[in-house]
Amino acid sequence: MRKALLQLHTAVFLWGFTGVLGRVITLSQTWLVWYRLLITVVSLWVLYAALGKVRRIPLRSALFIAFIGFILALHWVCFYGSIKYSNVTIALTCLSTTALLASFLEPIIVGRKFDWLEIGLGLFAIAGIILIYNTHLQFSTGIVIGLISALLTVLVSVTTKRIVDKYEPEALTLYQLTGGFIGLSILLPFYQHYFPEPNSIPVPIDWLWLTVLAWGCTILTFFLYIRALKKVSAFTMNLVLTLEPVYGILLAFAFYKENREVSPWFYAGFALISVAVVFHMWRLLRTKKEVLADTPMQEP
Numbered sequence: 001m002r003k004a005l006l007q008l009h010t011a012v013f014l015w016g017f018t019g020v021l022g023r024v025i026t027l028s029q030t031w032l033v034w035y036r037l038l039i040t041v042v043s044l045w046v047l048y049a050a051l052g053k054v055r056r057i058p059l060r061s062a063l064f065i066a067f068i069g070f071i072l073a074l075h076w077v078c079f080y081g082s083i084k085y086s087n088v089t090i091a092l093t094c095l096s097t098t099a100l101l102a103s104f105l106e107p108i109i110v111g112r113k114f115d116w117l118e119i120g121l122g123l124f125a126i127a128g129i130i131l132i133y134n135t136h137l138q139f140s141t142g143i144v145i146g147l148i149s150a151l152l153t154v155l156v157s158v159t160t161k162r163i164v165d166k167y168e169p170e171a172l173t174l175y176q177l178t179g180g181f182i183g184l185s186i187l188l189p190f191y192q193h194y195f196p197e198p199n200s201i202p203v204p205i206d207w208l209w210l211t212v213l214a215w216g217c218t219i220l221t222f223f224l225y226i227r228a229l230k231k232v233s234a235f236t237m238n239l240v241l242t243l244e245p246v247y248g249i250l251l252a253f254a255f256y257k258e259n260r261e262v263s264p265w266f267y268a269g270f271a272l273i274s275v276a277v278v279f280h281m282w283r284l285l286r287t288k289k290e291v292l293a294d295t296p297m298q299e300p
Helices: 002-024 029-051 059-085 088-095 098-110 116-133 137-161 169-194 204-229 234-240 243-256 264-294
Strands: none
Touching: 002 059, 002 088, 002 204, 002 234, 002 243, 029 059, 029 169, 029 204, 059 088, 059 137, 059 169, 088 116, 088 137, 088 243, 098 116, 098 137, 116 137, 116 264, 137 204, 169 204, 243 264
């Protein structure tokens, strides 16, 4: 469990860094995601083909995994759209609603009972979110898009949980991201027709940041994320994801000085989120220790 939590926190930190990259890359949100997926998918297919790790899976499962990848691509589009319409701080704080959304959606999708303590912790985290963006209502469009992004990432986590034990992480990553790229490529011409975006061609420095985004913040984090998901629940996954704004906003403060745009209520909100995360991690680890203590020792 500790290894899974370490993998998860590493992935979340790298995901927090994507907000910084999303602001520095000059592309519009849909083109940014399309190029990110292009580099990632081509890299994965070349790597897996060279290592002999390309695995065929049943068509029905492949389509389901690809559909999850398409939802993931839409999540990324909304996330970067939230950054473009507001800033890194607002986009990342909206993602903290994933804990509350997961506490409602996971029982419905996977068929387990509602845990009212989980819901309470999710509400506790949401109170922190309200405090944070209540003083940033001038970014209303970015907030709405950011909340849609949070909903989509919860759907990805919960649906991935249903199949994560059936296939190797490499296969899941490959088919999921390939599905996201294909789905977004199909959608892109229609979207650009009705909502044309500028900045569709990367400038030279964009290629560097897109490569970092694809290799470091996508491929590496997917391996860590899927392995961690085998050990923790979707709710735990999404509650830890509330640290993504913490990591990302601290980076945004360092790189873009966004701390000059927030009020003291911002820090009060993050305090509430941090308390919720720490309490849940303590509860999770305590339950694990109790299970181990009650398990009889086996003779060698």
